[in-house]
Amino acid sequence: MISLRQRILWAGLLGSAALASSGAFAQTPAPTTAAPAAAVAQADGAAPQRKAHAEHKRMDPAKRLERMQEHRAKRLAALKDKLKLNASQESAWSSYTSATQPPGPRPDGQRMTRADFAKLTTPQRIERMQARQAERSAMFAKRADATKSFYAALTPEQQKTFDAESMHFGGHRFHRGGHHGGPDAQPAKG
Incomplete structure (x- = not known):
């Protein structure tokens, strides 16, 4: 592209x-x-x-998922090292990482193809999209609550570190190509 x-x-x-x-610039060399x-x-x-x-x-979807999980594990390990968590914060960390785990494959194992989606009527498509949007909103609320709970368990210094790192950790997709980041958005590194 x-x-x-x-x-x-x-x-x-x-x-x-x-x-x-x-010939508009005939006097200028080529x-x-x-x-x-x-x-x-x-x-x-x-x-x-x-x-x-x-x-x-x-890439094979299973292999891509595995690669993404490995990358996430590395990023979480690096974040944990930078936060320097104490023993009393370990349970909050575990709750945070499990609640923010990306969803795996759909439980029913079926994903609607474009061809199947095209066969639906417009009201059926809208209902499907609304249901999916509700699922995503619920997942976001769960992640937001887990993040707030974990953040509350951190010391002020750890919170500063988390603030700085979370801009890179979760926000990288919003800076790629300047999309959604406003006029000062920087392209993602990597």
């Missing part, structure tokens, strides 16, 4: 080439190949990210 920046760059290069070939080479170099820099993303999408 070509990013917006690359599209703009290519559109500018093509527009410049069209103007140059039309542009060198440095600009297209720079565009290609910039595009190649994003290629490993695109390739990794494409491989992730094609």
Whole structure:
């Protein structure tokens, strides 16, 4: 997928080439190949990210889930190390990590395909979407309550650490590409 920046760059290069070939800039020497080479170099820099993303999408869902769980476990271990929890806070940590565990596969093992969803009437689709939204709201409320309870068990210094780390831990998806982060949003690292 070509990013917006690359599209703009290519559109500018093509527009410049069209103007140059039309004679509008006949007294100006032809542009060198440095600009297209720079565009290609910039595009190649994003290629490993695109390739990794494409491989992730094609990965077997079970393997992808396993990889995500491993990544989450590493992040939680790092957070726990930074918080330097004492023995009295361990039960609050256990409650927090179990309550914030992402949901696994659907219990019935069935996931509605796009084709099945397309067969539903509009009111049936709306009901399905409302039910799913209610499920997500309930999961969010459970996670929010668990986070607040854990946060209350922390010392003020630990709370500062948790505040700083939770911006990176849970908020990384909102900064990618500047979406939902406002004008000061920074792209996610990694």
